[in-house]
Amino acid sequence: MATPEYILTLSCPDQRGIVHSVSGFLTQHGCNIIDSAQFGDAQSQLFFMRVHFSVDEAGIQEAQLRADFSQVAETLSMQWQLHDAHHKPRVVLMVSKIGHCLNDLLFRYKSGLLPVEIKAIISNHSDFYQLAASYNIPFHHLPLATGASAEAKRQQEQKVLEVIAANQAELVVLARYMQILSNEMCEALSGRAINIHHSFLPSFKGAKPYYQAHDRGVKLIGATAHFVTGDLDEGPIIEQDVERVDHAMGPEKLTAIGRDVECVVLARAVNYFVEHRILLNGHKTVIFK
Template sequence: MSHPEYILTLSCLDQRGIVHRVSGFLADHGCNIIDSAQFGDAESKLFFMRVHCALEDAAVSDLQLRAGFAELCAQMRMAGQLHHAHVKPRVLLMVSKIGHCLNDLLFRYKSGLLPVEIPAIVSNHMDFYQLAASYNIPFHHLPLAAGAGARQAQEARILELMDSHRIELVVLARYMQILSPALCEAMRGKAINIHHSFLPSFKGAKPYAQAHHRGVKLIGATAHFVTGDLDEGPIIEQDVERVDHAMDAEALSAIGRDVECVVLARAVKWFVEHRILQNGDKTVVFK
């Protein structure tokens, strides 16, 4: 008989005895720790912890475990969450006219490499409705019409979809529209974007042409949380590939697409496995 498994995450002011209290709580509630990771940040004075455990005592209910953990969080002034380890988070994908990241995420999802449910895809263009249909995922075309209030109405529809589908994560898989401050705030901590540089540079149109013009030697990508500051949210993952003078802008772009796919997929996987904890303007990622 398999036992229900949980992922416990927490953050709080660093203090003596946190690991002792948490592990003791789990033992007292019939849980066996499968793996555990923790980190104390000397700068922010915060402590972060992630524990994967199995509830082996059939006499302890899910409700009792959650109530006990809530009480422990209150006692120790911790921000904590308790997730079912094998419940797949529900993810909304958003895309415009560049589809490599969308295609990569859908393949990983269909292949079982990405433990998520994808109830909807949103786009301001129609380019990928057939791709969505091939995966049997509803495609929502939400164009940005001209005129006052168009963006507000479109973003209201996005929020409606998030609510109706109980979305836990929004992934901007090359969604090339600037989100309003209000939508960024509504998505705080649960929206990930991919940026085509390992540094916040080459903004605007044709970034790889800009990179080629500057003679860059590294092509990179950055996955980060969405905030009201464009491409400046807390960084989750980055990677790079070397390039050289013999490569034209198209070659750089092809390499960049591959890096973007890998970096975004890692960030999404770590999020849905509850491995990312925010630490102010940074993140702690328990890999």
């Protein structure tokens, strides 16, 4: 039987004695720190911490850890979460007609590189039902016609939320899902939905952004993964990366490079979420890598 391991994440007003209080608590409860990271933000005056620890003393239960640590947290005005490090979060993937990110995440999942349980794939198109079947993952085709009314969109989103709820999803990944989510949908998924897109925004919007970028002679191609919010493509950024390009590359080559970057950036963001390495700091994030 595996030794119980937990990940504690917290934020609170920066002050003396936080690390001492946390490490002292863990020592008193028979725990051993496996790794720890902390950051004090001078601008927000907040302190952030992530501690991965094992429980080496027999008889110490999670409920006791939670109850006892809540007293420490209250004293220091902490916002905190305690996670079972062995738990694989339940994930729902959403996609439209561009499948590179979906395919990449499924391969990482099947290969054991992504410690999650992918419970369902949702799409407004039927293109990837065979891909889902090859991984034995339920595929939900929930179409939404171009120019659909607000009521039709609301009904489709309600069905999406029903699938997410039925699978008790802890994370929803928009793996190139090309529908703008309503404010109500964003609110329902707050803090547990990640989106990926090219980093040309807001310069190159709409169809074929890599072709637009080629016409302008860009020298860097990038991708951004962020939390979904009601502000389109402006949620707290989780991960970004870039690749250099040059004048000799055509728009198809730029598109291929961009898609590779999107896959890597999204996979990193999902991993950070799964390993509880993301802490919100206002409109920004603290990422403990």
